[in-house]
Amino acid sequence: MNYRFYHAKILTMETTAIVEGELWVQDDKILYVGEGGDAAAICQSLSIESILWDREIDCGGNLLMPGFKDAHTHSAMTFLRSYADDLPLQDWLFKQVFPMEAKLDGEMIYHLTKLAVLEYLTSGITSIFDMYLTPETTARACVEMGMRCVQVSGISGQDNFEQSLRQMEERYHTLNELDPLHSYFIGFHAEYTCSKTLLEQVAAMAHKYKAPVFTHLSETKAEVDGCKERYGMSPVKLLDSLGMFDYGGGGYHCVWLDEEDMDIFAKRGLSVVTNPGSNTKLASGIAPISAYLKRGINVAIGTDGPASNNCLDMFREMFLVTGLAKLKEQDAAAVDALEVLKMATVNGAKAMSLLDTDVLAAGKQADVIMIDLHQPNMQPLNHIPKNIVYSGSKQNVKMTMIRGRILYENGQFANKIDEKEIYGKANEIIDSLR
Numbered sequence: 001m002n003y004r005f006y007h008a009k010i011l012t013m014e015t016t017a018i019v020e021g022e023l024w025v026q027d028d029k030i031l032y033v034g035e036g037g038d039a040a041a042i043c044q045s046l047s048i049e050s051i052l053w054d055r056e057i058d059c060g061g062n063l064l065m066p067g068f069k070d071a072h073t074h075s076a077m078t079f080l081r082s083y084a085d086d087l088p089l090q091d092w093l094f095k096q097v098f099p100m101e102a103k104l105d106g107e108m109i110y111h112l113t114k115l116a117v118l119e120y121l122t123s124g125i126t127s128i129f130d131m132y133l134t135p136e137t138t139a140r141a142c143v144e145m146g147m148r149c150v151q152v153s154g155i156s157g158q159d160n161f162e163q164s165l166r167q168m169e170e171r172y173h174t175l176n177e178l179d180p181l182h183s184y185f186i187g188f189h190a191e192y193t194c195s196k197t198l199l200e201q202v203a204a205m206a207h208k209y210k211a212p213v214f215t216h217l218s219e220t221k222a223e224v225d226g227c228k229e230r231y232g233m234s235p236v237k238l239l240d241s242l243g244m245f246d247y248g249g250g251g252y253h254c255v256w257l258d259e260e261d262m263d264i265f266a267k268r269g270l271s272v273v274t275n276p277g278s279n280t281k282l283a284s285g286i287a288p289i290s291a292y293l294k295r296g297i298n299v300a301i302g303t304d305g306p307a308s309n310n311c312l313d314m315f316r317e318m319f320l321v322t323g324l325a326k327l328k329e330q331d332a333a334a335v336d337a338l339e340v341l342k343m344a345t346v347n348g349a350k351a352m353s354l355l356d357t358d359v360l361a362a363g364k365q366a367d368v369i370m371i372d373l374h375q376p377n378m379q380p381l382n383h384i385p386k387n388i389v390y391s392g393s394k395q396n397v398k399m400t401m402i403r404g405r406i407l408y409e410n411g412q413f414a415n416k417i418d419e420k421e422i423y424g425k426a427n428e429i430i431d432s433l434r
Contacts, residue, residue: 001054001404002026003366006036008059009373009384012360013066013345016338016385023064025366026051028180028404033360046362062398063371063384066360067126068314069348071273072252072302074132075116075141076109079430080307089220089282097307098158103433106134111425113141118419119312120147121408124397126367129214129273129302129352131187131252135171143179145417146407148367150352151175152187152214161198169205181403183353187249190216191235192223203244210247212353214273215239217251220284224256236261245270250351252302253278254292255285262288266295271351274343276320277311278304289325290334300348301340315396318344318389337389370399 003025010019012033022036031051032042043050077097084096109132120128128147131154132138142149153171155164168186175184186209188194188202206213218224218235227235236257239245245264250271257265257272265272274287292299301321303312318340325335349358357367373381377391388396400408407414 002051003401003404003406004053004056005059005064005368005370006056007061008370009061009063010360011063011065011385013342014359014361016341018063018384023360023368024051025368025401025404028366030360030362030364030366030368032362059370060374062373064360064368065371065388066345066349066358067367067369067400067402068124068344069127069129069300069352069354069357070120070125070303070312070314071129071271071300071348071351072275072304073116073128073130073312074305074307075128075130075138076104076112076132077305077307078112078115078119078426079104079108079433080305081310084307085281085310087282089284090222092282092308100433101133104133106137108429109134110137110141111422111429113138114145114422115426116306116312117142117145117147118413118417118422119306121400121413122397123313123315123394124369124371124400125312125314126369126400126402127348127352127354127357129348131189131214132305135175135184139175139178139182139184143181146181146402146405146414148181148354148357148402150183150185150354152185154187154189155198155202156189156193157195157198158193161195161201165198165201165205168202172205172209172211185214185249185353186211187214190219190223191227191238196231199239199244200242203239203242203246206247206249207243212247212249213244214249215251217254218256218261219253219279220282221256234258234261236264240264240268250298252304253284253287255279255287257288262291262295262297265292265297269298271298271300271347273300273302273348273351274321275302275304275309275317276324277313277317278308280320280324281310282308286324286328288328289321290329290331293335293339298347298350299343300351301343313394314344315388315393318392322389337386340389341385366401366404368399368401369397372396372398 024032
């Protein structure tokens with residue numbers, strides 16, 4: 001379909017300046033971003049004779065911007081939302097999460113992922129970086145719902161790792177060819193759930209395909225201390241010594257990196273994906289975001305899964321990134337809101353290798369959201385980008401478009417999405433697991 005958005009304020013994220021004008025979408029891509037004006041002249045500048053609109057949308061002065069990138073999540077963990085709260089990470093994970101996950105099958109994960117997608121859309125999230133069980137059914141759910149999804153393997157020593165390695169390699173081929181909305185990365189759950197032999201084999205596969213690797217990394221002090229007891233070095237140093245990050249990648253959480261770990265991240269061009277909501281709820285600590293930024297490390301933002309957060313809300317995550325950094329540094333100027341907005345959009349796209357979704361520009365994928373500026377929390381319009389970080393909320397998401405399809409608009413999901421059926425199926429699954 002072809003869309004013309006006009007009377008819009010536009011935050012392209014190429015810069016944080018606001019453009020007053022129009023954005024045109026042709027099929028799955030952005031055709032034009034600019035001040036608008038004479039349509040014939042614009043078409044001539046685009047080397048096209050004319051364009052027929054399927055829909056022209058008067059934005060009424062509302063804001064168009066790139067969709068948010070949730071750079072770390074476990075979508076199907078919607079089934080554990082508010083199930084195992086108020087526990088430290090190790091007890092939460094080993095005594096509550098793993099036993100419940102053992103009861104899941106692929107079809108359950110398919111339906112539970114659909115529930116998460118509904119929440120992503122209401123939060124203006126247009127891409128997710130997912131790690132979970134049965135990635136085939138996660139992929140099916142996302143493609144059917146229209147959600148852009150990058151998946152990463154979460155293999156661990158709990159499984160038959162030789163079989164898991166074969167599966168990961170097969171999925172690397174099949175799931176990267178599945179659909180334009182979907183891709184798949186090499187990865188593993190965490191150092192503390194994998195043997196050194198398994199880690200070495202994952203690193204060998206990364207070398208075979210010259211591929212980046214992502215994993216949970218230095219999330220808690222106990223994790224780092226345990227790795228030092230086992231190997232005499234931090235998780236980052238261990239993985240780097242194995243050649244794990246020779247072709248890039250990064251870590252989720254990265255709360256407890258020391259100076260040498262940060263130097264490795266900078267040297268290897270790795271991404272930190274911070275998850276402040278989850279880290280706060282599980283009392284894992286506050287990541288040293290200021291130190292990462294000073295080293296030029298790419299910092300993206302994730303929600304983590306809905307069992308440890310418990311909501312998939314990028315507005316809350318953005319506020320926590322800057323708020324916790326200010327507390328940690330005892331400096332109200334630490335981690336500027338504009339930098340945080342970049343983390344939630346441009347930097348997330350970089351971490352996920354989705355460089356055609358990072359900004360609003362001609363030729364980029366049409367992953368666009370509209371922010372309602374005509375609500376009390378967004379007025380007055382002193383500084384729109386900072387308003388998004390400091391006072392914005394999910395209630396301001398007026399529209400979510402992915403790959404040129406409007407999937408959520410004015411509080412309603414697209415016609416083919418039956419949210420009541422999705423809610424009912426999720427609750428049916430929960431009842432069967434109790």
